[in-house]
Amino acid sequence: MAGKSSRAAHVRATPCSRCPLRPLPIFRNFEPEELDFVSTFKRGELVVNRGSTVLVEGSPSPYLYTLLAGWAFRYKLMPDGRRQILNYVLPGDLIGLQSSLLGEMEHSVEALSSLVLCVFERGQLKELYSRFPGLAFDVTWLAAREEQMLDENLLSIGRRSAVERAAYLLAFLAIRAKALGLAGPGPVQLPVTQQHVADTLGLSLVHTNRTLRKLAERKRIAWKDSACLVLDVEALQAIAHWSGPSEKPRPLI
Amino acid sequence: MAGKSSRAAHVRATPCSRCPLRPLPIFRNFEPEELDFVSTFKRGELVVNRGSTVLVEGSPSPYLYTLLAGWAFRYKLMPDGRRQILNYVLPGDLIGLQSSLLGEMEHSVEALSSLVLCVFERGQLKELYSRFPGLAFDVTWLAAREEQMLDENLLSIGRRSAVERAAYLLAFLAIRAKALGLAGPGPVQLPVTQQHVADTLGLSLVHTNRTLRKLAERKRIAWKDSACLVLDVEALQAIAHWSGPSEKPRPLI
DNA sequence: CGCGGTTTTGAGAATCCTCAAAACCAGTGG
DNA sequence: CCACTGGTTTTGAGGATTCTCAAAACCGCG
Structure with a gap:
């Protein structure tokens, strides 16, 4: 259920001035001195493999990370193994802030694909x-934005039906991915298994499968190579009764 | 379903130096100059009645508030009226931050009792x-702490059974209330109706009632005057498989 | 070919929901 | 004082949703 905790550390240097993310239109422009400082703030890069656990519940992480490339997810476990995925981590997202501020992580983070992370030292905050x-x-x-995403997720799990929930989640992820240019002109591909979807929606694997199947029959999505192809985002949003996020230019640390 | 939006505004002045909250042991000590600044930061006090809506989804609030006294809750509504309560607001909590940072509120806040709020101007942030x-x-x-509470809540709604969920919620609120000295030596009293509990847990009112009844039969809780008496917090925590929060000295703005 | 991870299907059971109505209770006006 | 009202809690009953257990199908990989 939880991934192996091997952590293939590998440090390269990509200067922030040539950050592949920053030129994207969704990120706000930085002042030169801000960029300079972030450059010195950055301690290196970390590359981890799919399935690795980047941060572990219960341990105080000495680092803060910004995801540069790849997909990951935050989750919590109950003592008996029940897992709840809290949110997904996409490029530009900051992780480990809770530990830096409050002392200890109360959730874990696992890689859905191989990741490239910017490493910052906690003390420099x-x-x-x-x-x-x-x-x-x-x-x-960024913290307030995460809170907003959690709020919507909570509404989803608490008050939406299984189909609505699934539709919301897939539309939500597709929109986030698109905003980052992670999809070509065709349909967005989400690197998640049905087990991940189930653990996000708070449903069993079997019922999740039957629910997704309905969406697939209606041609809203398709499954290919252990991943989800989102074919019609707007139809999914309509099913979920969700009008979409209000995307504003956002910061990138 | 939503409360009346009447807002009995009433401005008094209680200087921050005589803040009734700050002497509590859970709040960290402030430097004199920090206290001075917060004093000037404070624009006044707002008193609202039970049932009033303090902040409304979709509108940009020009103010930030710190709750001084009373209970409130944050919630979201779906177009068809389904309501999800996201979290409860207790003295010392900051509300309206999302609006100040991200532009618009994506949730509403309603008073469970009459409230006293410190008012800050958004621009001064x-x-x-x-x-x-x-x-x-x-x-x-404070934002990271809110996120942590939401994470646990999400785990609860997604992966805990009805009884576990109810037990978690009531233990969670009782512990928060106790830390603020809101309970005498006896059992903590939570000013919520079963409808509030239902909308927090993502359950129907009927099923919530039957679930709470089971906890009442076992003498873990009792209902009195449209409020919940929490009789045995530790038993509730055990039912929920929850070890409790890690309360550290916290800031108070 | 065999293996592990993933998706799919079947079937019965538990959980939770909706509809409906009654009981209870504090406050209000006659 | 009493009837009436609205909000809250309680109970019953049938039905929809979702779960668990079990097994098969599928598929990339060594």
Whole structure:
């Protein structure tokens, strides 16, 4: 159920000035001195394999990460093994903030694909707050955005039916992926198994399969190579009674 | 379903230096200059009645609030009226941050009892970040804590059974209330109806009633005057398979 | 070819829902 | 004082949703 905790550490250097993410239109422009500081803030890069656990529940992580490439997910486990996936982590997302602020991680993070992560040192966060209020604001911004996503997810699990829930989740992920340019002109491909979907929706694997099957019959999605192809995002949104997110230019630390 | 939006505004002045909350042991000590700034940051006090809506989904609030006294809850509505309660707001909690950062509220906040709120102006947040990195850090801290509560709530709704869910919620609220000194020596009293519990747990009112009844039969809780008396917090935690929060000294803005 | 991970299908059972109505209770106006 | 009202809690009954157990089918990979 949980992935192996092997962690193929591998450090390269890609200067922030040539960050592949920052040129994307959804990220806000940085002042030169902000960019300089982030560059020094960055301690290196970490590459991990699919299935690896990046952060572990219960342990205090000395690092903060920004995901540069790949897909991951945050989850919690109950003592008897029940798993709940809380949210998905896409490029540009910050992880490990809870540990840096509150002391201990209360959730784990696992890689859905191989990942490239920017590594920051936890201790430097205070310096960031002292010297770059704008960046500090951005960190809070990211935390507030995560909260917003969790709110919608909570509404989904609490009050939407199985089909609505599935439709919401797949539309949500497809839209996030598209905004990052992770999809070509064709349908978005989500690197998740039906087990991941089940653990996100709070449903059993069997019932999730039957629910997804209905969406597939209606040509809203398709399964290929242990991944989900999202064929019609707007139809999914309509099924979920969800009008979509209000995407504004966002910060990238 | 939603409360009346009447808002009995009433402004008094209680200087932060005589804040009734700050002396509590769970709040961290402030530097004198931090306290000074918060005092100037504070624009006044707002008193609202039970049932009033403090913040409305979809509207950009020009204010930030810290709850001084009373109970409230955050919730979202679906177009057809389904309601999901996301979390409860207790004294010392900050509300309206999402709006200040992201532009628009995506949830509403309603008073469970009459409330006293500290009012801050949204625009001053930037000044706080510039001049008091420590306070800025605190704001982020509060956001990360909210996220942590939402994570646990998501696990609850997604993976716990009805009884486990109810037990978790009531233990969670009882512990939060106790930490704030809101309970005397006796059992904690939670000012919620079974409808609130149902909308928090993602269950129907009928099934919630039958579930709570089981807990009442076992003497874990009791209902009195449209409120829940929590008789045995530890037993509830055991039912929920929940070990409780890690309460550390926390900031109060 | 055999293996492990993933998807699919069947069947019966538990959980949870909806509809409906009654009981209870504090507050309100006659 | 009493009837009436609205909000809350309680109970019954049938039905829909979702779960668990079990097994088969499928598929890339060594």
